[in-house]
Amino acid sequence: MPRRLRPIRDPVTLIVDGDPVVAERGEPIAVSLVAAGRLVLGRSVKYHRPRGPVCFGGRCDGCLMRVDGTPNVMTCHAVTEDGARVETQNVLGTAEHDLLSLTDWFFPEGMDHHHMFTRFSPLNRVMRKVARRIAGVGTLPDAPRPAVTPREEDVDVLVVGGGASGVHAANAAAKRGAKVMLVEERRLGGEAALRGESSARLGPPVLLRERTTALGVWHEVGAGFRGREQSEPVRWVLLGDDDGVIRLRARAIVIATGAEEGALAIPGNDRPGIVSSLGALRLLAHGVLVGERVAFVGAHDTLDVARAQLVAAGATSVGHFGSSEVDAIGGRPSVSWVRARGAKVSCDAVVTGDAPSAVYAIASQAGAHVRFDGRGFVVSADAEGRTADATTFAVGRCTGRSGEVARAQAERAGELAARPDGAVASPEVARAAHERAPRTRDVSTADKLLACRCEDVTAKELAEAVSRGHGDLEGAKRYTGFGTGWCQGKQCVALCARLLEELGGERADAPITPRPPIHPIPLAELAGLVDDEEPR
Numbered sequence: 001m002p003r004r005l006r007p008i009r010d011p012v013t014l015i016v017d018g019d020p021v022v023a024e025r026g027e028p029i030a031v032s033l034v035a036a037g038r039l040v041l042g043r044s045v046k047y048h049r050p051r052g053p054v055c056f057g058g059r060c061d062g063c064l065m066r067v068d069g070t071p072n073v074m075t076c077h078a079v080t081e082d083g084a085r086v087e088t089q090n091v092l093g094t095a096e097h098d099l100l101s102l103t104d105w106f107f108p109e110g111m112d113h114h115h116m117f118t119r120f121s122p123l124n125r126v127m128r129k130v131a132r133r134i135a136g137v138g139t140l141p142d143a144p145r146p147a148v149t150p151r152e153e154d155v156d157v158l159v160v161g162g163g164a165s166g167v168h169a170a171n172a173a174a175k176r177g178a179k180v181m182l183v184e185e186r187r188l189g190g191e192a193a194l195r196g197e198s199s200a201r202l203g204p205p206v207l208l209r210e211r212t213t214a215l216g217v218w219h220e221v222g223a224g225f226r227g228r229e230q231s232e233p234v235r236w237v238l239l240g241d242d243d244g245v246i247r248l249r250a251r252a253i254v255i256a257t258g259a260e261e262g263a264l265a266i267p268g269n270d271r272p273g274i275v276s277s278l279g280a281l282r283l284l285a286h287g288v289l290v291g292e293r294v295a296f297v298g299a300h301d302t303l304d305v306a307r308a309q310l311v312a313a314g315a316t317s318v319g320h321f322g323s324s325e326v327d328a329i330g331g332r333p334s335v336s337w338v339r340a341r342g343a344k345v346s347c348d349a350v351v352t353g354d355a356p357s358a359v360y361a362i363a364s365q366a367g368a369h370v371r372f373d374g375r376g377f378v379v380s381a382d383a384e385g386r387t388a389d390a391t392t393f394a395v396g397r398c399t400g401r402s403g404e405v406a407r408a409q410a411e412r413a414g415e416l417a418a419r420p421d422g423a424v425a426s427p428e429v430a431r432a433a434h435e436r437a438p439r440t441r442d443v444s445t446a447d448k449l450l451a452c453r454c455e456d457v458t459a460k461e462l463a464e465a466v467s468r469g470h471g472d473l474e475g476a477k478r479y480t481g482f483g484t485g486w487c488q489g490k491q492c493v494a495l496c497a498r499l500l501e502e503l504g505g506e507r508a509d510a511p512i513t514p515r516p517p518i519h520p521i522p523l524a525e526l527a528g529l530v531d532d533e534e535p536r
């Protein structure tokens, strides 16, 4: 089971489904719950399969809970406060024992909701009513919120992502005299800090906003900013922080959002207790060990770092397996074994890391091209960070670069972004080499291999989509609904692209369109963006 590696420094008490849970003030609620041994935080929408945190970084569906009357709070982003009420959603019973999970048992090979109960219309009407009552995520908030008025800001260069590449780009732009803002979802340092590598230092002229998320990019004609008439489209970026939203205009944007792993194509891949390698490192940074007996699955340098750090912190590695060597992960409700190389290996956590994919949504909305390289997605950018859009630059791991190459790219991109005349589009493809993910198994017959956790879409449904002529990524999305859930495809799109190709569908040339806002935000914050004189 997970455990804290140090005593709680400043204790507060959360009320979790009526029970007191002692936590550390200011840590993410999901971290507190996992540290208290609560790996199951919710249930999936369709089969009511158990769900737990995977990424601790806003990229999955595993940590959604109701907090102080607000539904669907990503508890890995919400911090603890004394007396906060935290409640499980969408269950009949408890998160661990949910009566609605009978659906999972009743449909062991998945349910075809496209055709189920459609032959006899009275029964179909009844089933639609039942489905409406038990499907969905969360219920309405306890009270309505007033619209939140956005703050507005102007900078020359916005850098999104506070890892090493973002810092190098921001410093280079600031040295050229540009007004630079760097936004980082969590704390400055990014993956390098989690890896224990020395982090790049940010120069003082750069305006740093930590715990601030770039939520989307809009191109608006005529009303870009209140009180200013615009005849040309105005591009603005919506930022979200603890105080609401900021509508920001930047002459140039540098994307340094890094890459993250998605789900693996292994039956049982959605069990609570399976965390990504970055998720395990984020948990460890809060002083919490993900498990005592940990199986490592995949092959990636971040996974190697996670393994070394977890073992140094006291975990036992029960094995490090390639993803094609593991044919099932099981346990109820959370993970207790993996079947690898033909043998069942007991464990209480699985840490995965195989095919990181660019965190591409903001880059795509800002006009950069994003392409599939056989394993995941990568933002197309040249050695100077230029993309297909003249005022959008992309640097570092999201472009498939790391180390000194990424540093040179980031510094050059920062210099160009700072120059009003530095904008030149470059559609150059960043990684020409075509890689293929290892084929894992016959995905069309593996029961309940979850391709999309948020919407409970199985590999079988993808196979069905291909057989009905929806073998392209967008078509399969429309047929099955993958990528339309809470994480908006962050966990599943790369996996679905790989599976579709293996199932005989088309090779993806781009991801599904990532529309803003890329992270869920309260409607009150969106409502505040509407100018008073505009009809609501």
Ligand code: FES
Residues within 6 Å of the ligand: 030, 052, 053, 054, 055, 056, 057, 058, 059, 060, 061, 062, 063, 064, 074, 075, 076, 077
């Ligand atoms: S753990 Fe919160 S979104 Fe993944």
